[in-house]
Amino acid sequence: MKREDVLMEALPYIRQFHGKTIVIKLGGHAMVDPAIMNTVIEDAVLLHYIGMRVVLVHGGGPEITEKMKAMGKEPKFVAGLRVTDHDTLEIAMMVLAGKISNTIVSLIAQNGARGVGISGNDGNLVIARKMDAQKVMIEDREEEVDLGFVGEIQRVNPGLLRTLLDSGYIPVISPLAIDEAANNLNINADTMAGELAVALDAGKLVSLTDVDGVMDASRTKIYHRLTLAEVESMIADGTIQGGMIPKLSACIYASRNGVERCHIINGNAPHNLILELFTDLGVGTMIRG
Numbered sequence: 037m038k039r040e041d042v043l044m045e046a047l048p049y050i051r052q053f054h055g056k057t058i059v060i061k062l063g064g065h066a067m068v069d070p071a072i073m074n075t076v077i078e079d080a081v082l083l084h085y086i087g088m089r090v091v092l093v094h095g096g097g098p099e100i101t102e103k104m105k106a107m108g109k110e111p112k113f114v115a116g117l118r119v120t121d122h123d124t125l126e127i128a129m130m131v132l133a134g135k136i137s138n139t140i141v142s143l144i145a146q147n148g149a150r151g152v153g154i155s156g157n158d159g160n161l162v163i164a165r166k167m168d169a170q171k172v173m174i175e176d177r178e179e180e181v182d183l184g185f186v187g188e189i190q191r192v193n194p195g196l197l198r199t200l201l202d203s204g205y206i207p208v209i210s211p212l213a214i215d216e217a218a219n220n221l222n223i224n225a226d227t228m229a230g231e232l233a234v235a236l237d238a239g240k241l242v243s244l245t246d247v248d249g250v251m252d253a254s255r256t257k258i259y260h261r262l263t264l265a266e267v268e269s270m271i272a273d274g275t276i277q278g279g280m281i282p283k284l285s286a287c288i289y290a291s292r293n294g295v296e297r298c299h300i301i302n303g304n305a306p307h308n309l310i311l312e313l314f315t316d317l318g319v320g321t322m323i324r325g
């Protein structure tokens with residue numbers, strides 16, 4: 037393709053996205069290589085400079101798991117959610133709101149923009165309640181498992197985010213929330229990103245992970261376009277599993293509540309974010325209602 041054709045393909049998208057809000061979720065599995073992570077932030081800063089209102093929500097599951105193991109704790113997940121006791125919550129807060137948030141904010145500064153790291157508990161941004169015990173099958177019996185300090189989001193007060201965006205900052209959000217009694221709660225980062233996208237009337241929700249997009253059951257074929265009905269049937273028949281479930285549940289929720297497009301892309305290949313947004317075919321999976 038000629039260089040001018042590349043630009044011409046991108047220009048209509050640049051015009052279309054100007055002024056729109058985009059919530060970008062950086063999965064823990066998409067933040068393993070610092071050099072590629074830098075290209076993701078380069079892309080996010082580019083989107084900011086072409087006039088998009090960029091909000092970053094980060095995960096950090098693998099790093100929380102690593103720190104738990106180093107402290108002799110065995111991580112446990114139920115339906116993709118981490119069982120979070122008091123010590124695990126402290127580790128999650130250190131890793132998410134401490135190390136990862138600060139790393140992303142520095143990368144934004146290195147790329148010439150201004151990031152502000154906040155958690156869902158800052159300024160009562162995200163109010164949650166402790167999630168009810170979940171039913172799981174253990175051998176042949178159904179048992180209830182208490183997830184501990186894991187939150188179910190009740191409401192979002194996006195005023196603080198709007199103020200930051202209006203002032204030209206890129207907010208970087210850690211997936212923690214606060215309950216009515218001011219306890220901190222651990223939230224799945226994809227769920228958090230979906231809720232924030234809806235609260236901000238975002239045009240787009242993009243989730244960066246470690247696979248190219250939503251794949252078939254044999255994990256050999258990627259789907260570039262999926263409808264909500266197709267996603268629901270792939271969850272029901274078990275094609276979509278594990279950490280992909282909260283990701284796609286967030287897409288379903290966001291799409292049903294006004295977010296125009298949701299994308300799942302691989303964050304481990306350089307510049308996939310702009311390739312997905314500014315090319316006709318894209319590189320990952322785009323979901324629409």
Ligand SMILES: Nc1ncnc2c1ncn2[C@@H]1O[C@H](COP(=O)(O)OP(=O)(O)O)[C@@H](O)[C@H]1O
Nearest residue numbers: 063064065245246247250251275276277279280
């Ligand atoms: N149908 C599917 N297509 C692609 N990946 C899937 C699918 N079902 C389950 N997965 C798994 O979901 C994982 C991504 O979720 P997760 O590990 O939670 O990532 P992240 O830390 O980026 O949020 C993939 O690595 C893959 O193993």
Ligand SMILES: CC(=O)N[C@@H](CCC(=O)OP(=O)(O)O)C(=O)O
Nearest residue numbers: 064095096097117118223224225
């Ligand atoms: C309740 C719950 O599961 N919280 C997640 C928060 C981080 C996260 O979601 O990170 P990824 O996006 O990298 O998976 C956890 O503790 O792992």
